Amino acid sequence: MEQEEAVRRALEDYYRAGKPPWDTGVTPPELVALVEPPGRALELGCGTGTNAVYLARHGWEVVAVDLIGEAVEQARAKAAASGAAVRLLRGDATRLDELDAPGPYDLFFDLSCYCGIPPHRRDAYAAGLTRRAAPGARLLMFGYGPEAFDDPISGVTADELRARFTGWDLADVTPGTNPVPTFWFTLRRHPEESARDPR
Numbered sequence: 391m392e393q394e395e396a397v398r399r400a401l402e403d404y405y406r407a408g409k410p411p412w413d414t415g416v417t418p419p420e421l422v423a424l425v426e427p428p429g430r431a432l433e434l435g436c437g438t439g440t441n442a443v444y445l446a447r448h449g450w451e452v453v454a455v456d457l458i459g460e461a462v463e464q465a466r467a468k469a470a471a472s473g474a475a476v477r478l479l480r481g482d483a484t485r486l487d488e489l490d491a492p493g494p495y496d497l498f499f500d501l502s503c504y505c506g507i508p509p510h511r512r513d514a515y516a517a518g519l520t521r522r523a524a525p526g527a528r529l530l531m532f533g534y535g536p537e538a539f540d541d542p543i544s545g546v547t548a549d550e551l552r553a554r555f556t557g558w559d560l561a562d563v564t565p566g567t568n569p570v571p572t573f574w575f576t577l578r579r580h581p582e583e584s585a586r587d588p589r
């Protein structure tokens with residue numbers, strides 16, 4: 391709990407200080423490749439909303455969540471400036487039941503959020519997405535490998551995702567070319583097990 395608070399404070403400081411280092415303002419080609427046909431999307435850890443706005447501008451119905459109020463405020467301003475209809479919620483991606491985001495969703499997008507979530511909250515993250523997944527839904531996730539972090543608990547691996555996301559297939563793992571290990575993961579919810587009674 392103490393550690394979660396420390397992470398939250400560090401994130402708040404980044405957003406209050408201005409543009410955080412990860413905020414490139416550029417939509418990655420991996421997401422661009424999935425933009426057609428539009429559907430319903432939930433972005434986890436949306437930061438200042440670049441990609442939520444991108445999806446909305448391409449016809450997607452988008453809900454985007456971030457833990458940090460300042461990030462959500464900046465995302466709201468970005469959406470308003472671009473005329474995109476994005477529902478932006480301040481909240482915890484591991485506690486989706488506390489938010490008004492029932493789904494079902496065809497696409498979940500996570501750019502460097504999950505890999506920073508403490509291990510004891512990750513089952514709750516996976517369960518929240520699983521309950522909200524439309525038949526055949528995809529989760530497109532970018533994450534840093536554990537070697538990229540100084541602490542022993544951050545980072546994500548293909549093996550971990552395979553084990554944690556039951557009822558999903560890890561359809562693709564594409565390593566990055568950075569000196570630090572990074573990956574694009576694509577998971578697909580088994581169609582026959584998808585949300586029948588989404589909450």
Ligand SMILES: C[S@@+](CC[C@H](N)C(=O)[O-])C[C@H]1O[C@@H](n2cnc3c(N)ncnc32)[C@H](O)[C@@H]1O
Pocket residue numbers: 401412413414434435436437438455456457458461481482483484500501502503506507
């Ligand atoms: C590395 S930043 C990436 C932000 C954004 N995806 C981007 O690429 O600009 C990680 C984001 O995840 C958010 N985050 C971290 N833990 C979260 C959680 N449990 N629930 C929701 N958002 C979270 C942070 O506030 C931060 O905005």
